[in-house]
Every structure is written in structure tokens, then in C-alpha cells.
Amino acid sequence: MATREDRGIEFILDRPHVELNQLLKLVGLCDSGGAGKQMVASGAVSVDGEVESRKTRKIVAGNVVEAAGERIHVRGA
Numbered sequence: 001m002a003t004r005e006d007r008g009i010e011f012i013l014d015r016p017h018v019e020l021n022q023l024l025k026l027v028g029l030c031d032s033g034g035a036g037k038q039m040v041a042s043g044a045v046s047v048d049g050e051v052e053s054r055k056t057r058k059i060v061a062g063n064v065v066e067a068a069g070e071r072i073h074v075r076g077a
Helices: 020-026 033-041
Strands: 002-005 008-013 045-047 064-067 070-076
Antiparallel strands (some): 002 008, 045 064, 064 070
16 A cells, blocks of 8 residues: 655555565556566666666565655555
8 A cells, every 4th residue: 555645655565575566556656567667677766775677676664666756665564
């Protein structure tokens, strides 16, 4: 579940991890997982301050993802 906050989007993770391309879809930054893969491949996504090229990187609670001018804070349930 994603909620918008002043400092970005908070995503509550209800499982051990989510793939990066799926996270981008779940928070509404792209329309599909495939579009999420393209966004990552373009170099437009960073995880914890570093550009990420692995489209299916496992995102866990505590990670901060930045894409499309948004900051996504991933929290555990």
C-alpha cells in the first residue's frame, strides 16, 4: 500500500521484498512492470542514492527509491 506524504511516497511492504520494476508500478509511477523495467534501464531510478540498473532488484524495508521526481520510502508492515 502506498500513501503520499510531504517528503514523498510511503510504501508499506507486506512481504519480505518486492521487485523494483513492480514497486514502480504499484506506486503508480508507471503503468506496468514492463514500463518499470524500461524506466530502470534508462538510468532514471536510484536506490539508496545510487543509480540502479537491475530491473528486478529486491527492494526491502528501509530502502529509499527515487524515480520520476518522486522519493519512495519502503517500510515494513
